[in-house]
Amino acid sequence: MARNIFRALGARIAVLAADESxxxxxxxxxxxxxxAAFGAILYTVVTGDSIVSALTNVISRALNTKV
Known part of the structure; x- marks a missing residue:
């Protein structure tokens, strides 16, 4: 009986080791x-001068609207 348990355990381990799912x-x-590379590129683009100035201009226009 113990021999069958070890065989079953060995077969189960072999199946798990060969599983590539x-x-x-x-x-x-x-x-x-x-x-990480994508994050670094995105950070570089967002913190660039052109993006910061464009966002600043958009916010300034939104706050300085005249009704």
């Missing part, structure tokens, strides 16, 4: 690096 660690790492 999820992302692997390398795929997670590449996805994380891509997200």
């Amino acid at each position: 999820g992302m692997s660690t390398v795929e997670y790492a590449i996805g994380t690096i891509a997200a």
Whole structure:
């Protein structure tokens, strides 16, 4: 009986080890690096002088409207 339990456990471990249904660690790492790079590019664009001045102009116009 104990021998059958160990065989079943060994078969289950083999199935779990061969299962590739999820992302692997390398795929997670590449996805994380891509997200960080996108965030860095977005931060650079948003904090650039042209974006800051454009947003300042939009806010100034909105606050200085005459009715």
